[in-house]
Amino acid sequence: MNGVAYNRFRDRVLGDVAEILLTCRGEISHPEPDLAVRLGLLAAEGMIQGGSGCSWWPCAERGRSW
DSSP: OOHHHHHHHHHHHHHHHHHHHHTTGGGOOSSOHHHHHHHHHHHHHHHHHTTOOSTTSHHHHTTOOO
16 A cells, blocks of 8 residues: 555544544543544554554563453
8 A cells, every 4th residue: 555545544544433432522531532532543553553562561471462
């Protein structure tokens, strides 16, 4: 997938997931739910793209990967 197409797809997926999560806006305790959801999604995406398995979590010590 080329860069432009990937970015468009990524933006669409993150936007759609954010919309779904924000339907529960009243359950989010952060003062700015939009910001919290978008930052959380970007953090999750960064971990996925960075290949973060479970090296920092206790499960890594037990030989598990989530």
